[in-house]
Amino acid sequence: MPDVVNMLRQEWAIAGNIKDKTTRTHVQSALERIINQLKGMNKAPPNGLAVFAGFHMKSPGMYDWVMYMIIPPRPISTFKYICDQVFHTEILEQMLNVGSAYGIIVIERGEAVIAILRGNYWEVAKHVEFYVPGKHHAGGQSSVRFKRQIEHLADVFYKMVAEEANKIFLNIPDLKGIIVAGPGPTKEDFLKADYLDYRLKSKVIAVVDACCANEYGVVEAIKRAWKHIRDNEYVRAKRLMELITYYAIKKPDMIVYGRDKVWEAVNAGIAQTVIVSENVGEEDIMKLMLECDNRNIKLEVIPSSVEESKMLEGTFGGYVAILRAPSYLIEQDLENLDLGY
DSSP: OOHHHHHHHHHHHHHOOOOSSHHHHHHHHHHHHHHHHHTTOSSTTTTTEEEEEEEEEETTTEEEEEEEOOOOOOOOOOOOOOOOOOOHHHHHHHHHHHOOEEEEEEEEEEEEEEEETTEEEEEEEEEEOOOOOOOOOOOHHHHHHHHHHHHHHHHHHHHHHHHHHHHHTTOOOOEEEEEEEETHHHHHHHHHHSSOOOHHHHEEEEEEEOSSSSSSHHHHHHHGGGGGSSHHHHHHHHHHHHHHHHHHHHHHGGEEEEEHHHHHHHHTTEEEEEEGGGGGGGHHHHHHHHHHHHHHHHEEEEEESSSHHHHHHHHTTTTEEEEOOTTTTHHHHHHHHHOOO
16 A cells, blocks of 8 residues: 555646646646555555545536545556546446356365356465375384375365355355366365255356466366366456467467557458457447448457456557458458549
């Protein structure tokens, strides 16, 4: 929270350069009031905090102070500071309309992560750890005894993981499926132990390999199980970026990027699929939607709340078109175009 307050103080200083006196006064006053509210907080709530503040004009020269501090229903995975004439509530709106949820269990010997994939984001709900020793190499009766003990400890661990998964997933009414992942045979052994509630076991849609029982393992599990959850926004965004990367490297003549180049491809009728970041703005997306619909071009919009949106903006300017024909045809059409002057 101190970092946020310091950033707002810097913004207050920058706002001193605003030429319009009324706007400058309102922006600096709003920042001062937000800072005063946040100074008393040591840290943000577990799900984060969304602050909307400013002066609402009731009539010329008459303004009301408006401020909302909202704890979102699910964790916010991004930080944004926006100074505009309107409140930007897109991230909160997406939380209210995220579609079905998927459960993820990534399990390895003595460690497991239980996560939830919903809409265009995922979160770890529980991390379970329990000591399960490795294989014992002693011979004779000691070997048999230690093997039995290890199997017992593994069984206790599987039961612990299943109980946590049961508590979490049975409370999600729109749970569409469960992915079980992990390195080696542990994931199969966990399912064979049969501690997972029968209502959840029937929802296991994929058992896939993953590197480890942590956040990296969750990402790998989602990636490997994509065919089973292809309707999910997060998965769809990742697949679209993989498609863009493939064309950029392997078939560079069949892809163009940047706003002007993409519009040229659309107008020339050789765009097959247009992919844009949500951050390009509603107005441009609506124009593209109408034009693409008229020309039978598929339009995909990557939500601003997923990491792929930032990659699309930073590397490709927020606009990409995959083409039906090589890009040099656009240049030929432009050269031959009679502009009438």
